[in-house]
Amino acid sequence: MRDEDLIAEVRAFLNTHWDAKKKRPKAGGGAKEFRHRVLEAGFAVPSWTAEWFGRNLAADQARLIEREFAAVAAYGAGQDKTNLFANTILAAGTDALKREVLQGLLTSEIDSCLLYSEPGAGSDLAAVRTRADRTADGWVVQGQKVWTSGARTAQYALLLARTDWDVPKHQGLSFFYMPMKQPGVDVRPLHQITGDSHFNEVFLDGAVVPEANLLGNENGGWKVLQTALAYERLVMGEGAGERRQGSGKDNRKSLIQMARSAGRLGDPVLRQKIAQALAYRQLNDLNLARAKAEMAQGTASPIMSLGKLAMSRILHGDAAVMADILGAASLLDGEENPESADMNYRALNAYMTSIGGGTDQIQRNIIAERVLGLPREIEVDRDLPFRDSRAVKG
Ligand SMILES: Cc1cc2nc3c(=O)[nH]c(=O)nc-3n(C[C@H](O)[C@H](O)[C@H](O)COP(=O)(O)OP(=O)(O)OC[C@H]3O[C@@H](n4cnc5c(N)ncnc54)[C@H](O)[C@@H]3O)c2cc1C
Numbered sequence: 001m002r003d004e005d006l007i008a009e010v011r012a013f014l015n016t017h018w019d020a021k022k023k024r025p026k027a028g029g030g031a032k033e034f035r036h037r038v039l040e041a042g043f044a045v046p047s048w049t050a051e052w053f054g055r056n057l058a059a060d061q062a063r064l065i066e067r068e069f070a071a072v073a074a075y076g077a078g079q080d081k082t083n084l085f086a087n088t089i090l091a092a093g094t095d096a097l098k099r100e101v102l103q104g105l106l107t108s109e110i111d112s113c114l115l116y117s118e119p120g121a122g123s124d125l126a127a128v129r130t131r132a133d134r135t136a137d138g139w140v141v142q143g144q145k146v147w148t149s150g151a152r153t154a155q156y157a158l159l160l161a162r163t164d165w166d167v168p169k170h171q172g173l174s175f176f177y178m179p180m181k182q183p184g185v186d187v188r189p190l191h192q193i194t195g196d197s198h199f200n201e202v203f204l205d206g207a208v209v210p211e212a213n214l215l216g217n218e219n220g221g222w223k224v225l226q227t228a229l230a231y232e233r234l235v236m237g238e239g240a241g242e243r244r245q246g247s248g249k250d251n252r253k254s255l256i257q258m259a260r261s262a263g264r265l266g267d268p269v270l271r272q273k274i275a276q277a278l279a280y281r282q283l284n285d286l287n288l289a290r291a292k293a294e295m296a297q298g299t300a301s302p303i304m305s306l307g308k309l310a311m312s313r314i315l316h317g318d319a320a321v322m323a324d325i326l327g328a329a330s331l332l333d334g335e336e337n338p339e340s341a342d343m344n345y346r347a348l349n350a351y352m353t354s355i356g357g358g359t360d361q362i363q364r365n366i367i368a369e370r371v372l373g374l375p376r377e378i379e380v381d382r383d384l385p386f387r388d389s390r391a392v393k394g
Contacts, residue, residue, distance in 0.1 A: 020074075035075070044106045053106060122147075144202070165387045193348050229358065
């Protein structure tokens, strides 16, 4: 298909179904119907095969569709790049599981969460002690997870659990897509420094995972996890943590606007700081474009770690420049001080990107080892049977 024909088709679709002025589906159709139409048209995941809602398009044509959607602020397209749950299940799920959940994931009717971190297993994720034991028709799970974003509303979770204790830690893990709404799952909210409460502790006591919900091979979970983590880092590298403040592009404007309305746009030192903040964003966009090109070839790109680390620096840096612009007023908080309240929220929320999905230090380790080719960090228990490691023996 020629690019012009594809663009014409997408524009005709959007003209029919999307109100570009009001930025919502045209009268008579709600968000759910619109998402279904996007899926049926093959625009949700255009690079996937027709069997699974796609159109077999090459990555650059898939991006054309995404760009047309973005130009009118329509949603639902480009999920072959951003939907970590759907992409992980497409890559590693059984056909039965794909039939059960892919459509719901791509129309946002299914919410999911990530059951990875545990007390004692965050950066060293391969040290998880939550166990999944085989039964006649699946698995039964016992353990505790923590920092689980969105667990209260999720119907399913990507779960990392130990299925073999007698092999080294990375080799005894399996990856599952576990139903959350069942008696063995107890979700308890945690409160964040921002005042939000997005994440939770999750206690698993006899939760059941059907056989069809194993992703990849039994004890091959570490490999599947890398695919899911790469998508997460890509999304975070694009600034997912900025959602309350709007997109990264809006932020470019807002630093300049803030300085202008504070009467400080002529301050040479401040101008330099703003220019540096904007330059980091520009560089990050270019790096992300590289990372996406690698992902489109089917590689879990380590460049994603660069993007996530850069976004962490950008978010902390932007908040610092804002504090500089506001001066002493940046100490104020509350509804009556919207500018400084927003700045304070940004400063605190920046930690989401520098901790979630692997901390800044861990991204640096990944970049050192996999991008720069430096020697691996020493890990004394890497080759021991997990049962004999420090995580179990203390
Ligand atoms: C907003 C947010 C949302 C989250 N959502 C989820 C979620 O949905 N699901 C989920 O499973 N988890 C989630 N997490 C948890 C997150 O993945 C972990 O917090 C993170 O991996 C760090 O683990 P930890 O907190 O156990 O810290 P630790 O691993 O104990 O690290 C403590 C400190 O030591 C440093 N450190 C540790 N090891 C090394 C090393 N080898 N080299 C150098 N420095 C090191 C770390 O960088 C960090 O500064 C979320 C976290 C946040 C902040």
